Amino acid sequence: MAALTPTASATSPAAPPPKEATPAASSVRRRSRPRVWRGAVLVLAGIYFVVPLLASFVFTVHTPGQGVSFEAYTGILSADGFADSLLLSLGLAACTIALSLLLAVPALVAVRLGAPRLGPVVEIVCMLPLVVPPIALVSGITTVLGWGPEYLSTTPLYQTFIVVQNESFPLVLVIAYTVLALPFVYRSLDAGLRAVDIPTLVEAARNCGASMPYVILRVVLPNLRSSLAGASFLTLALVLGEYTIAALLGYQPFAVWIVTISGSQAQTSVAVSLLSLLIAWALLMVLSRAGARAAAGATNPAPGAPTSLSGKE
Amino acid sequence: MALSATPAPGTSSPPPAADGTRRRRRAPRPHGTRSRAPRQRAWLGALPLLAFAGVCFGLPVAAVVYGAFTTKDPVTGATSATGANVSTSLQGPYLTSLTGSVELSALTALIGTVLGMLIAQAVVTSRRRALRESVLTASGVLANFGGVPLAFAFVATLGISGVVTELAHLDAAGWNLYSFTGLTVIYLYFLVPLMVLVSVPALDGLRPQWREAAQNAGATDAQFWRHVGLPVLLPTLLGGFVLLFGSAFAAYATAAALVGGSVPLVTLKIAAALSGNVQVGQENVALALSLDMIVIAGAVMAVYLPLQRRSTRWLH
Numbered sequence: 001m002a003a004l005t006p007t008a009s010a011t012s013p014a015a016p017p018p019k020e021a022t023p024a025a026s027s028v029r030r031r032s033r034p035r036v037w038r039g040a041v042l043v044l045a046g047i048y049f050v051v052p053l054l055a056s057f058v059f060t061v062h063t064p065g066q067g068v069s070f071e072a073y074t075g076i077l078s079a080d081g082f083a084d085s086l087l088l089s090l091g092l093a094a095c096t097i098a099l100s101l102l103l104a105v106p107a108l109v110a111v112r113l114g115a116p117r118l119g120p121v122v123e124i125v126c127m128l129p130l131v132v133p134p135i136a137l138v139s140g141i142t143t144v145l146g147w148g149p150e151y152l153s154t155t156p157l158y159q160t161f162i163v164v165q166n167e168s169f170p171l172v173l174v175i176a177y178t179v180l181a182l183p184f185v186y187r188s189l190d191a192g193l194r195a196v197d198i199p200t201l202v203e204a205a206r207n208c209g210a211s212m213p214y215v216i217l218r219v220v221l222p223n224l225r226s227s228l229a230g231a232s233f234l235t236l237a238l239v240l241g242e243y244t245i246a247a248l249l250g251y252q253p254f255a256v257w258i259v260t261i262s263g264s265q266a267q268t269s270v271a272v273s274l275l276s277l278l279i280a281w282a283l284l285m286v287l288s289r290a291g292a293r294a295a296a297g298a299t300n301p302a303p304g305a306p307t308s309l310s311g312k313e
Numbered sequence: 314m315a316l317s318a319t320p321a322p323g324t325s326s327p328p329p330a331a332d333g334t335r336r337r338r339r340a341p342r343p344h345g346t347r348s349r350a351p352r353q354r355a356w357l358g359a360l361p362l363l364a365f366a367g368v369c370f371g372l373p374v375a376a377v378v379y380g381a382f383t384t385k386d387p388v389t390g391a392t393s394a395t396g397a398n399v400s401t402s403l404q405g406p407y408l409t410s411l412t413g414s415v416e417l418s419a420l421t422a423l424i425g426t427v428l429g430m431l432i433a434q435a436v437v438t439s440r441r442r443a444l445r446e447s448v449l450t451a452s453g454v455l456a457n458f459g460g461v462p463l464a465f466a467f468v469a470t471l472g473i474s475g476v477v478t479e480l481a482h483l484d485a486a487g488w489n490l491y492s493f494t495g496l497t498v499i500y501l502y503f504l505v506p507l508m509v510l511v512s513v514p515a516l517d518g519l520r521p522q523w524r525e526a527a528q529n530a531g532a533t534d535a536q537f538w539r540h541v542g543l544p545v546l547l548p549t550l551l552g553g554f555v556l557l558f559g560s561a562f563a564a565y566a567t568a569a570a571l572v573g574g575s576v577p578l579v580t581l582k583i584a585a586a587l588s589g590n591v592q593v594g595q596e597n598v599a600l601a602l603s604l605d606m607i608v609i610a611g612a613v614m615a616v617y618l619p620l621q622r623r624s625t626r627w628l629h
């Protein structure tokens with residue numbers, strides 16, 4: 001165990017080791033060559049990723065023959081169905097985040113604390129949705145929902161089917177999105193939990209006389225802050241952009257709305273697409289800043305979680 | 314020395330933590346009963362998740378499997394078992410759509426893996442912290458920028474009346490966004506950032522000490538990559554490829570918003586069949602196609618998991 005500590009601490013601060021290594025003459029020689037290909041790769045990638053965004057912006061403000069106008073943007077708020085679909089999407093996102101965290105956090109903490117043998121089961125259950133594409137899931141959901149009127153119309157369960165498919169707030173979408181989000185939530189939380197020695201923390205708090213709910217709320221969750229934020233962001237992005245399931249079940253959240261208007265208002269649909277990208281960007285910045293602050297505030301070196309998210313998987 | 318910890322968990326990392334816990338817990342506790350009580354009830358915490366997954370995930374999947382192997386007589390309404398759905402889904406236009414999806418996913422995943430790895434390596438070896446941060450943030454955003462918005466951004470850029478199409482007169486050169494090539498270009502837009510996100514932590518895990526050790530032993534750069542770098546990164550590369558393949562294979566929104574039905578893709582076929590766009594008696598073909606997709610995605614996962622498990626130990 002003792003040999004593990006130095007190597008582990010050498011990797012966590014990411015940047016310092018290469019700097020210490022540079023004084024060697026050989027590494028100077030090595031560094032000059034990579035600079036060329038590095039620049040080329042980054043420039044080419046930059047062009048590929050920036051051009052569509054710039055071109056989309058030009059497309060929304062410039063109509064050939066009519067000059068420049070910002071109507072596509074000013075018209076968004078008053079566009080038919082914009083507010084409704086966006087609110088629906090945000091509501092679905094909030095519920096999905098709440099449900100997926102409420103399901104995943106207790107399960108993962110329980111696995112760490114006292115049921116390690118359940119670990120592989122929970123992991124497989126959370127990862128399985130990756131094997132089932134959304135379109136396959138939705139074909140299954142349509143079938144199951146079809147059983148409602150067919151076989152269950154005389155039982156009380158039928159009411160559940162109707163409530164779940166409520167037009168103004170379709171809970172069936174929350175359920176489907178939670179299933180889709182489970183792999184991402186699991187990975188994010190698992191990485192966070194790996195970085196923190198939960199059993200020791202819990203034991204320390206328990207020895208001080210803290211009750212179990214108190215320990216979970218005041219000791220475990222604050223240590224997971226950045227991975228909770230990461231999981232929430234991924235879920236939010238997933239729900240806001242989700243099209244397949246909502247479209248095929250016949251609801252109209254944000255992404256479906258964009259497609260609906262694209263026929264009549266091409267510029268507006270592109271403008272909304274760009275804006276949704278910018279909003280996602282802003283959200284990620286806010287979250288990563290919050291994560292960084294949490295990492296700076298904590299005394300243990302652990303919460304490097306966000307960057308090491310998938311590296312261990 | 315560092316290796317001595319690894320042989321025990323041939324499986325993955327949870328066991329050592331768990332063993333350590335148990336040992337530490339047992340020793341100094343005066344009230345053994347008090348610590349055991351929460352441990353016995355701990356599995357209850359996992360119960361809601363397992364129950365939810367069983368009902369909300371298990372039931373639809375079971376419905377797919379059941380529906381794929383049954384058919385309903387339109388006259389009597391009786392359900393009977395049949396293999397016809399699955400065999401129909403593996404013939405004619407349905408088979409074309411399946412192979413089309415697999416080809417597109419494999420091609421984009423391959424290109425995406427290579428390009429993503431190159432960009433990640435460029436970022437990791439750069440000592441500019443700002444560059445690294447901004448590339449990672451951009452990747453995080455763009456990797457989630459799939460679906461409908463992406464399709465429209467590309468329609469505005471490279472579509473028939475797209476800005477770049479008109480500027481560069483690409484249509485005269487035979488460019489068509491609504492094609493296999495067009496979809497490849499679009500898919501890479503979210504697949505490459507995804508690969509960057511996956512490979513940056515792994516490249517960080519390539520310890521400088523290993524490189525120094527190799528150099529001190531007289532190895533060239535090529536030898537270092539051949540014998541140390543690539544073997545260590547192989548699970549990440551494979552894992553990234555699988556992840557990208559899965560994302561491209563399951564993608565529906567981009568293709569639906571863009572090509573309608575001009576490129577044969579299995580997701581488009583399923584959607585068409587679900588909306589009732591099938592011959593009489595083939596209603597369940599959508600479910601059979603879904604089952605085909607699940608089997609393919611599952612097979613890819615099954616190839617990847619043992620490989621990944623065998624070699625992740627190096628990057629801990």
